[in-house]
Amino acid sequence: MKLERFSGDREQVGRKFAEVMVGLYGETPENAKPSPYSGGRKAGMEALAKFSVHGYANTRNKIHGNVSRLSFYIRHGVLGLREVAESVRNRFGRSYDAVKFWQELGWRQFWRLVYARLGDRIYEDLEPPKVNLGKDFPEELPEEIQAGKTGLVCMDECVRELTQTGYMHNHARMWFASFIIHFRKLGWKAGERFFYRHLLDGDPASNALSWQWVASTFSHRPYLFNKENIQENGGKKWCERCQAKCPFDATYPELEKRLFSL
């Protein structure tokens, strides 16, 4: 059936679209709200023009660092990889920051090539895990994790941003994936599905293979983080508000012993 072009402001259009698509999305219709990030080539071009690569290399791992937030547009081919790379080259020339940014764009093409080769096999372990990941994994993440109610402020805030906006910073994705896989021993598939449902840039290849990279089924070793890493890259505000006993407050050798020696 033909879908009508809805008129009105963004919220009105969102409401009308939610009515037509009822049953085809995860939320209840009353909770169906547009993301603050707009879709479309015009919005993508504006975001590209605003992005300066200065400081990218040294701050991109920080939660408030200079990241591009272009992934939504790149994932859906609204902006081309080469187009984005050339825009940065034309405006800023070749620099340490630009080279790092181009590498990150290169990852996108790399994931696509792996997907082209493997197809739906990306949804199964590509290699044996290098550490004990546990077993009997659930199909879905526990409700308190999906709702951002674990009591661990750093994890909960990242999840809340994801479910409310469709965006999560790349470093936060790595922390969260490591938390799910290694600290909670929930496997990588339920988390992969959770991200895919919510991320505006949710891409089968980039998402599933990144989860496998953290798990160590597509890398030489598991990805771990600790409290020091969170504070260095996310700031101390989360920890200051947190009442939970921190499972991340340890050195890496201690964490490896605790998480993998069973």
Add this chain to the structure above:
Amino acid sequence: MVWLHGDSLSDQDPAALRYPGADRVFVFDRLFLKQAQLSFKRLFFLYECAAEAVQEIRLGEIVEELQEAIRQRGAERLAVTESVSPRWKEVVAELKKKIEVEVVPAAGMVDVPDGFEAKRFTPFWKKFGREWEG
């Protein structure tokens, strides 16, 4: 007619650029969406992309919807930009049984020959990323 899909959803799509006079159509895949239960934010983002990029947005079973859109226009064939997604490949295989389909290569950031086996990023980037290295 040009079919724009979720991996190539703008008027700068390679198939759209090859046929600038052709109507562009996007289809929300009802079967997939019902099963995937994506967040509304994702769907709306796609709607906004499509609203700018195509003449017609449809909802339903992809092959049927595209056939219907083609029939209504009296078009003779369909052009579409290539995707690596298995679902896309299935749909195109199905379409090819019914109509003439032209697959236009997708543009990447670097040129990689067919058959290259991507396994780890570093060797891939060393081999093909030279244009973008310092």
